[in-house]
Amino acid sequence: MIKIKLLFFLGFILLLSAGCSSRKEETSSAKCRTAPLENNISACPDNNTSSHSKTLEHTMILKGINEATHEALVETDRFMFNDVKAPVLLVNFFSTWCPTCRGEIPYFEDLQKKYKNELFIAGILVNDDANTTELKTFADTYHAHYFISNDPKNRYVTAKVHAALNLDENFTLPLTILYRYGKYYTHYEGAVPVEMIDHDIRTALGLKE
Numbered sequence: 001m002i003k004i005k006l007l008f009f010l011g012f013i014l015l016l017s018a019g020c021s022s023r024k025e026e027t028s029s030a031k032c033r034t035a036p037l038e039n040n041i042s043a044c045p046d047n048n049t050s051s052h053s054k055t056l057e058h059t060m061i062l063k064g065i066n067e068a069t070h071e072a073l074v075e076t077d078r079f080m081f082n083d084v085k086a087p088v089l090l091v092n093f094f095s096t097w098c099p100t101c102r103g104e105i106p107y108f109e110d111l112q113k114k115y116k117n118e119l120f121i122a123g124i125l126v127n128d129d130a131n132t133t134e135l136k137t138f139a140d141t142y143h144a145h146y147f148i149s150n151d152p153k154n155r156y157v158t159a160k161v162h163a164a165l166n167l168d169e170n171f172t173l174p175l176t177i178l179y180r181y182g183k184y185y186t187h188y189e190g191a192v193p194v195e196m197i198d199h200d201i202r203t204a205l206g207l208k209e
Contacts, residue, residue, distance in 0.1 A: 020098035080182030
């Protein structure tokens with residue numbers, strides 16, 4: 001019985017460590033990868049072709065599944081919500097069809113509760129056609145009770161982050177990034193132990209172990 005439990009545990013760890021390719025049609029494989037990003041999403045959909053749209057800095061409103069909205073600023077090495085005061089921002093790019101995304105998401109709510117005033121978590125839905133009703137059900141099922149954006153502008157945000165991190169064209173999901181006071185801190189491609197993310201959050205906050 002002990003050997004069976006050990007084999008099951010090892011198999012689960014291997015699944016989490018593999019990550020998911022963000023290409024939806026590959027969900028039967030061990031990885032989840034995004035579909036190739038199109039060239040025509042390099043410009044912010046809410047901006048016109050003024051000189052401002054040619055700069056690296058863009059500000060946009062992202063709408064969440066529970067009608068909450070946040071003003072996001074996305075630059076080459078910066079990501080912040082102008083109306084959020086928490087010093088650390090965790091941005092998680094995910095898809096509902098990605099097994100490793102589903103396995104990791106419940107731990108984010110634990111982190112949100114643990115660092116209630118110091119951490120803000122934002123889930124960014126990518127390569128997924130789930131509607132708002134389906135996403136609300138998903139959030140309840142996997143305890144994703146934090147801000148989740150299914151805004152069409154997620155495509156633009158994804159393209160900017162993809163370019164900033166110099167990721168592969170079909171990058172691995174889940175993709176999780178930490179920002180400290182809006183500046184890039186670290187990121188993780190694929191599922192990683194929550195203890196690693198917790199440690200990095202504490203380090204970013206200057207807290208002692």
